[in-house]
Structure formats: C-alpha cells, structure tokens
Amino acid sequence: MGIYSVIMFKDQVVEGYKKIQDEICQALALADGNGRFEEEIWSRDGGGGGRTRIFQNGNVIEKGGVNFSAVYGKLPDAVKKAFKVENDEFFATGVSIVIHPSNPFVPIIHMNIRYFEMDEQTRWFGGGIDLTPHYVIDTDARFFHHLLKQTCDEFDASFYQKFKKQADDYFFIKHREETRGIGGIFYDRLKPENTGLDWEQLFNFSLGVGNTFIPIYTELIDRNRDTAFTAEEQEWQYLRRSRYVEFNLVYDSGTKFGLETNGRIESILMSLPPTVKWAYNHKPAESSPEAETLSKLIKGIDWA
Template sequence: MTDATEDFDARKAQASQWFSDLRDQIVAGFEGLEASHAEGPLADAAPGQFEVTPTKRTGPNGEDHGGGKMSVLRGGRVFEKVGVNISTVWGELAPRAQKAMAARGVPGMEEDPRFWAAGISLVAHLQNPHCPAVHMNTRMFWTPGAWWFGGGADLNPCLEYDEDTAHFHAEMKRACDAHDGTYYDHFKAWADEYFFIPHRGRARGVGGIFYDDLNTDAWDEDFAFTQAVGAAFLPAYLPLIEKRRVQDWSEEDRETQLRHRGLYAEYNLVYDRGTKFGLETGHNADAVLMSLPPIAKWY
C-alpha cells in the first residue's frame, strides 16, 4: 500500500461524489424496472419507490463523523426488498478494528487509528424466484499511512440459469479487461473464495468478482477501475430481471427462494467483512444490516 501522507482531500471528494452519482443511476434504473413491469406476476400491483433516510455517524462526544443515505424499496412488484446505500465517514477506528487493520499490514495503523471511508453498497431481493438476488459494492478507504479501493459484484440466484450467469460474468470481465487483462481471473477466484460458506460447504451464489486492498501506486487508474466496476453493474443485471420477471412461479419455487435467502443471511451475519466493519465502527445498524432479506427460512 502506498503511503498516503500527501493531501488527499480532492481525491476523497471525487470518490465520494462518484459513489453518490452511481447511487442515483442505480436507483433510477431499479425504479424504472418497477414502472415498466406491465405483464407477468404482480404486474397489477403498484410500482415500488425508494424511501430515502439520511444516516449519521457521530463521535463519542456527539461530533460529526459523516454519514450518508439509506435508500430502501420494499414490497414492489419486481423487488421484494432492495437497498442502495452510500456513506462517507471518518474518525478513529475502535481498538478491535484498528488491530485488524494492522494485522492486514496497513502502514502506520498501530500508531494512528484515523480513517476515512466512502462507498456504495447494494443488495436486491426479488419477488420472482426466477429473478436472481444480487450484491454490489465499491469503496475507497484512506488512513494516514495508506489508501486503497475495494468492491465487486456477485449474483445470487435460487433458481440458476446458465445463460444468466454467463451474461453477468461477461460484463464483469469486460470491465476488468479494459484495465488489466489479469484482473478478471484473479478477482473471480477471489470472489469464489470470499463468498464461500465454510459451515455449509458451498458458495452463496454463482460468483462474480471481488477485490480489496487495490493500490497499484496509481490512484487515478485504480479509481477508474473502481468506476468501471460500478458502471458495469446495471448492464450486467438489468437484462436478467427484464427477462425473468415475467415468468410464473410455483410454491415450490418460493420455498427454494426462501431457503436460499437463509443461506445468504448466514453468510452476511457470520462472515461478511463489510457487515463486521460497519457495526464495529458505529455506523447506522439499520443501514449496515440492510442486506438481510425481508423473509427467509431455515430447516
């Protein structure tokens, strides 16, 4: 990780604005799916819209440590629950988080616990079991000793279609290949490892890409790649929902969906690094746990 003692204020602002702009594009795209759903199951229901709630992070004495927006759509005719959150937060890491960062090799973290982080995170759970759930996030992290980017996107169908998986991965590969021909294979393998559930002995979905600690000593290039990953999300995902939302489903399909959601919830609560970091750094708990499905089952 490159030393981050130089002035990064302008770069922080640039990254934070990008995540906000991406949030606006995705919210508009998802509300467009709700508005255009004219045939198939639930087509006669009212289209869903996002409810936006500001989030705040405060210090131990009530001082401002940033915040963001929690945007959640519930009970739509396409989406059963989808959240698109952005945040820009700063302060000092709690001892446990500071120790974890130091163990990851972040320079200077043992001496100086200050941090700044901005990003976007989304998880979508669909009404129709034929429509895959999805997760995407991108973020920038800064400390006095280092900076880096991370993120990715992965598809989580309960009823798998090979052509949907191929399309999603092709769009992720296109984003990667435009920046580095080695990225896709490396970040796909990382996603396969990261989104694996050890106590179930299986992946939580059909994968995608995942990367973290991205710092090639070229901030502009690494930021451009992170932008490409975010920009690839809608082309990778919207066509799948447009195709599958018109399919009828059975009670058996719904049961399969709810059991798969249980698997998803287990992963996010037990293993997900972002969930742990958000809760440990005092971010809004509702925003951190936005990823959990509205209904799930276990047997």
C-alpha cells in the first residue's frame, strides 16, 4: 500500500468512524426518548480535534458520551517508550462511548474502536466492547456475549475466545481482585501480520464491532428500563460505579494516552459517572443479589 493509498485509507477510517458516531447517537436518543446529545466541536493543541457528544438526565441515560476524535502530532517520550517505537509523528482516530444509566438494572456499557498510525509499517487497529452490570443478569450476559461472538465469527473463528480472554485480563481491578464487569472483547495492535486479514478486512471488523453496539444496548435498555428498584438497590449502583471510576483512573490505557498527548480533559473524563459512593469496607449480605453479582465478577466465565 503506497503513501497515497495510506492517506486515502486514513480518510476512509475517519469517515467510517464519524458515521458510527452519528448512527449510535441517533439510536440512543430514540431509545431514551427524552432529550438529545449536546455536541461540542474541539481542537487539540498540536493537531486535530474531535466531536464530543454528551447526553444527560434522560429517561434512561443519566449521563453518557459518544465521542469521535482524529488527532495527530508528536508523541511524548513516555508514550513512545510504552509503544516501543522510535518515530514520534502519530495519527490516531476513534470512537469512544460510555453510558451510565439511571436504573441500576440497566448496565453500564463501554465501547471503543480506534486506529493508530505512525507510518506505513507502524499502524494498527484496537478496540472492544465491555459490559458493567450493577446486577449481573445471566440472560443479559449471555445475550451480550452471543452477539459479540457472532460479530467476531464473521471475520475469524478464533477472534471471540482470544479477545474475550484479553477483555477478562484487561478489565480486571487488581487491587480489588475482581473484574470490572462481565467483560466482552478487547483487542489491540491488529494488523495483517498477526491476523491474516488485510487492512480493508480489519477496518470492516472494526466497523462491525461498532455496529454491534446498537442492537446490544437498545435491547438491554428495553429489557430493563422499567424494572422497579429500591433506594438500597440504587445505593448499590453508586457503589458499583465507584469500581468503574477506580479502573478508569488507575488502569485505563485510553485515559492515560489522552492525558499524556494533551487531549481535551472534558472528553477524556466523560467516562466518569455523575454520582458515585465509596463506603468503608462494604460487604453485601450473604446470599443476597448483591453477593450473587460479586460472585460472578471473575475471569473465565463462558457466557456464550
């Protein structure tokens, strides 16, 4: 692929990701039924920018963000070292989504699809989707993983198991010894050399992951949006949100990359929920729904 073709490919990825952002925002606004996304166009010092779209205080979505960015410039030394690269010129584009629902029986969802490039030889796709239920509902977990497996299987039969394990390992809160939620898929540095797919196929896989978001989350909203809940169950929701915050601020590589490349702070931290609580040494009652949920926050469960 020549330099001109690489430039055209980069433009194709940008337009494809913008379309994903548009379609997901439209579907979520329709599913919520109250309000719309507020958009802010921003520019990054050093090169590029993005479209931040935030939804707040809806019928279902208490706070959510569907962000697109395409940024370029010079990599800081710390990022160069982490990526094990010599060149410092980079281009990165992606869509990042986090939705925090108001009902504790609707799960938190996160998705990220991204493309990173330094030159024709040094470039890759990354991304994934993971689900963080406040209460683990087995039928929802199986539905979620089944759709992810379907998407992966369209491209490579080995993808789902490989990327599921990577999600279990990545979305693990080491200081709590528990997974952030029920996992999903997580992948990074996908390129022809390590997948057997060409660049166009890898791009289509990235779009396929993005297009899986709408059927997954609108179904989970419809299943659980009208479930009645108590003040105690909402308190548990706030406690589980604190785990989400801990992971994002301590371990999340996207948060670190955004901060270290002088990204827009409001866009980077849009993943944080509006209301969170930390209770000292909180332990749910034995055999309670909360204890049952904690028992399932472990690696290696075969949900599909």
